[in-house]
Amino acid sequence: MKNRIIVFANQKGGVGKSTLCILFANYLAYKRKPVCIIDTDLQKTIMMQRRKDEKVFEGQDEPYSIQDFDVSDPDVMQQLMDSARQVEGYVLLDSPGNVSEDGLVPMFTNADFIVCPYEYEDKTLDSTGTFVQVVNALREANPDMKAQLFFVPNRIDARIGTSEENKMWKQTDLIFKKLGNVTPRIASRATLKRINTFELYATQRDAVSDCFDYMIKKM
16 A cells, blocks of 8 residues: 555644554554654653563564654654655654654655644643644745645543533634544543553544544545
8 A cells, every 4th residue: 555654743742642643653553554653852752662562562563563753853744754665555744742853854845645633722722823834834944745634633521511512612723623623522431541552442443433534535
């Protein structure tokens, strides 16, 4: 199958970016799609999770590979992206929470898709808006940049929304739809806090299938 480079990113930390990246890799592996993860987040959340999982799932084959990488050097990052382009299947990159790193320019400009999770909360929406401005500035400076945006309403608990808040949520989605694709919502569920990098539980699959099937179809 053809190569797809997918970057998970947002200016705001704590929106579930790394978790979403793992879940998407697990879902692709469940669908028997070739996938790998490159962890460029400074906290190395995904790589640390894999090391923990290797002890729990000792003797079991890894469903996909995970590598970590330093994004500080743009030239080295460009080499990484060139190498990623040669990989068959889905290459997922978990980006740092701070989009000011110089090495992120090659990452974003070489991506096919950028997945941006967000929550319906003022600070998150403001940071997501800032992130979109950064992406737009990169597009202006790099006319060949072709990355499509996917906005993922993540960890949503519709039960707590007032009528006014629900109206604001819909307006937010409409704004993001003008900038890219807005996926079906991923609800806030306890099972999504119990992820690992080896297997996808049925309850997790049920929680993410609408969103991820939409993404896979569009990609």
